[in-house]
Amino acid sequence: MTLLDALQIINQNxxxxxxDRSPSYRLALTCGFVPLHFKTxxxxxxxxxxxxxxxxxxxxxxxxxxxxxERLKPETCDAVVAVxxxxxxxxxxxxxxxxxxHPGSLPDVVRTAHLQLQRxxxxxxxxxxxxxxxxxxxxxxxxxxxxxxxxLSSSESDLRAGLAQFHRDLLSDRVTVIAAQAVxxxxxxxxxxxxxxxxxxxxxxxxxxxxxxxxxxxSEICGPVRKKGIITDLDDTLWRGILGxxxxxxxxxxxxxxxxxxxxxxxxxxxxxxSGTLVAVASKNDPDLVAEALNRPDLLLSKEAxxxxxxxxxxxxxxxxxxxxxxxxxADAVVFVDDSTMELAExxxxxxxxxxxxxxxxxxxKAWDLLVGLRDRFGTSDLTREDSLRVESLRxxxxxxxxxxxxxxxxxxxxDAQAEIVFATDKSRDPRPFELINKTNQFNLNGARxxxxxxxxxxxxxxxxxxxxxxxxxYGPLGEIAVLVGTIDDGRVSVHHWVMSCRAFSRRIEHRCxxxxxxxxxxxxxxxxxxxxxxxxxxxxxxxxxxxxxPSGDVHLPRSLFEKNCPVLYHSVREI
Amino acid sequence: MTNRYAERLALCFSAVFPDRSREEILSASxxxxxEWDSLASVTLLALIQHEFHADIxxxxxxxxxxxxxxxxxxxxxxxxxxxxxxRG
Numbered sequence: 001m002t003l004l005d006a007l008q009i010i011n012q013n014x015x016x017x018x019x020d021r022s023p024s025y026r027l028a029l030t031c032g033f034v035p036l037h038f039k040t041x042x043x044x045x046x047x048x049x050x051x052x053x054x055x056x057x058x059x060x061x062x063x064x065x066x067x068x069x070e071r072l073k074p075e076t077c078d079a080v081v082a083v084x085x086x087x088x089x090x091x092x093x094x095x096x097x098x099x100x101x102h103p104g105s106l107p108d109v110v111r112t113a114h115l116q117l118q119r120x121x122x123x124x125x126x127x128x129x130x131x132x133x134x135x136x137x138x139x140x141x142x143x144x145x146x147x148x149x150x151x152l153s154s155s156e157s158d159l160r161a162g163l164a165q166f167h168r169d170l171l172s173d174r175v176t177v178i179a180a181q182a183v184x185x186x187x188x189x190x191x192x193x194x195x196x197x198x199x200x201x202x203x204x205x206x207x208x209x210x211x212x213x214x215x216x217x218x219s220e221i222c223g224p225v226r227k228k229g230i231i232t233d234l235d236d237t238l239w240r241g242i243l244g245x246x247x248x249x250x251x252x253x254x255x256x257x258x259x260x261x262x263x264x265x266x267x268x269x270x271x272x273x274x275s276g277t278l279v280a281v282a283s284k285n286d287p288d289l290v291a292e293a294l295n296r297p298d299l300l301l302s303k304e305a306x307x308x309x310x311x312x313x314x315x316x317x318x319x320x321x322x323x324x325x326x327x328x329x330x331a332d333a334v335v336f337v338d339d340s341t342m343e344l345a346e347x348x349x350x351x352x353x354x355x356x357x358x359x360x361x362x363x364x365x366k367a368w369d370l371l372v373g374l375r376d377r378f379g380t381s382d383l384t385r386e387d388s389l390r391v392e393s394l395r396x397x398x399x400x401x402x403x404x405x406x407x408x409x410x411x412x413x414x415x416d417a418q419a420e421i422v423f424a425t426d427k428s429r430d431p432r433p434f435e436l437i438n439k440t441n442q443f444n445l446n447g448a449r450x451x452x453x454x455x456x457x458x459x460x461x462x463x464x465x466x467x468x469x470x471x472x473x474x475y476g477p478l479g480e481i482a483v484l485v486g487t488i489d490d491g492r493v494s495v496h497h498w499v500m501s502c503r504a505f506s507r508r509i510e511h512r513c514x515x516x517x518x519x520x521x522x523x524x525x526x527x528x529x530x531x532x533x534x535x536x537x538x539x540x541x542x543x544x545x546x547x548x549x550x551p552s553g554d555v556h557l558p559r560s561l562f563e564k565n566c567p568v569l570y571h572s573v574r575e576i
Numbered sequence: 577m578t579n580r581y582a583e584r585l586a587l588c589f590s591a592v593f594p595d596r597s598r599e600e601i602l603s604a605s606x607x608x609x610x611e612w613d614s615l616a617s618v619t620l621l622a623l624i625q626h627e628f629h630a631d632i633x634x635x636x637x638x639x640x641x642x643x644x645x646x647x648x649x650x651x652x653x654x655x656x657x658x659x660x661x662x663r664g
Binding site: 008015034 | 588590594615618619623
């Protein structure tokens with residue numbers, strides 16, 4: 001993007017929004033330099049990622065990064081970005097200061113930098129209720145050290161050690177730190193500093209660096225929603241070779257067989273599965289051979305991590321459809337990987353919303369890009385208990401469905417399921433409820449999403465309750481699968497957010513949640529702030545069955561009506 | 577519009593001063609455009625350098641206080657350097 005492009009994007013967005021009264025996204029940009037073109041690029045990149053949304057970027061004071069952070073009030077912005085350069089840690093580490101580069105001053109420079117990092121860290125901690133993103137330093141250190149520039153000096157080492165500890169502390173405080181390697185990937189180190197501009201106007205970045213860094217920061221602020229599942233092909237994708245031709249022990253993924261890229265792919269899939277990504281197989285193959293091959297002890301992808309496995313000779317799109325049904329998630333949350341362009345095209349035609357990616361078995365560079373791209377699509381900052389339970393609970397769900405079909409009737413089946421629901425009302429800093437609210441589509445009361453700031457308000461506000469439900473039955477645990485957030489006024493419970501994982505359907509958990517609300521709060525009436533969305537059909541149907549009529553907006557549910565229409569509930573209930 | 581420098585320069589001015597009409601831009605000067613402050617000057621300079629592949633010194637920019645003076649400057653630079661500013 002050129003500066004002219006960026007300005008035109010901003011101006012067009014401003015024109016479009018002249019009549020739009022929706023609130024703009026408010027970003028606080030703190031840096032020690034004049035933000036100038038970086039601010040322009042950042043605004044334009046955010047506009048591109050949030051079409052139709054206004055973006056207001058407020059900047060701090062020149063030369064006072066930590067002071068700007070300390071003065072910032074979290075209620076005035078939706079997120080804060082701190083761009084740190086060496087000169088913010090000690091002016092002598094910049095080029096606009098003449099504070100002295102005498103060797104005798106180096107210990108003091110290092111000490112000052114460490115103190116300044118602590119000050120910045122404290123200020124960021126105070127802003128804990130809003131998303132905080134930190135990047136930098138991105139520019140080269142000046143020739144301040146007395147050794148030759150290519151040799152690491154003890155002073156530089158101390159400086160970098162302090163920075164590493166600062167970043168580590170930020171991560172503990174849930175601040176997002178943009179990795180130096182990510183900046184290196186998009187902006188060549190020698191092309192970052194514009195010394196002429198820095199000396200003339202106090203803006204230290206070349207245009208290319210400002211553009212690249214802005215794109216990186218913008219993608220962190222308003223990046224894509226994390227994908228949920230990956231469906232992989234087997235032959236010449238998960239392993240090298242055609243299983244049906246060379247057999248279970250003929251397919252390979254080793255260095256010796258020049259097939260190591262498949263081993264790396266297996267490792268990435270195994271890691272993704274371990275961090276909560278669903279992994280399934282869609283392969284045109286003999287199912288018995290596939291089962292045997294997936295059982296090979298040297299496979300780097302755990303067979304327990306894969307569910308389901310669709311191996312047959314029918315079209316891949318049929319396999320994908322069955323996998324989506326087993327996972328009960330939408331196609332746009334899934335990535336399909338195959339080495340065959342024909343298979344990719346067939347699946348893409350059947351599922352236009354799905355991302356279909358090619359595995360290049362003979363081009364390691366392209367395969368590497370795929371592996372990095374998968375991390376980008378499935379990356380998560382928190383590992384929750386539900387992440388490790390996800391595949392297990394899907395298997396439980398499949399077993400549950402099989403059991404349901406073979407039972408005499410639904411009631412007999414549910415009675416024998418030995419289900420237990422645990423309700424908790426604590427507002428601990430458990431990331432799961434926030435994650436559930438922001439990713440659940442089908443059983444979602446109104447589709448409303450929450451920012452981190454709004455979530456912090458929910459947790460801090462004593463007038464708001466939160467109910468979390470954890471489920472387990474004889475088929476296995478589902479983990480924490482439902483969250484309700486609301487308020488109580490004069491005996492009436494108002495529910496503003498209610499989401500339940502699609503894995504938990506058909507168990508009457510939603511009925512038990514409502515019953516719990518009536519009993520826990522001794523309510524005579526529950527007001528559900530329902531709003532139909534294109535995807536919340538399941539909760540719509542549930543409410544219609546309870547009410548005996550189609551809901552279209554807020555639902556007033558008297559306790560008497562709920563009790564009249566609620567089916568028999570067989571779960572045991574525990575409260576913690 | 578008298579020449580192609582003016583046409584392209586007007587595009588740069590429009591990006592920096594989006595609320596100004598074409599007529600206002602063609603006759604723009606620091607005195608007539610209140611938004612033309614030092615930051616706007618730096619942005620204009622960056623745009624012109626990129627769009628015209630021109631190397632304008634910041635000290636020269638101090639004297640280039642109107643749209644027409646910038647057009648004249650770019651024409652002069654193209655004539656003396658044989659070049660870059662003619663690209664387009």
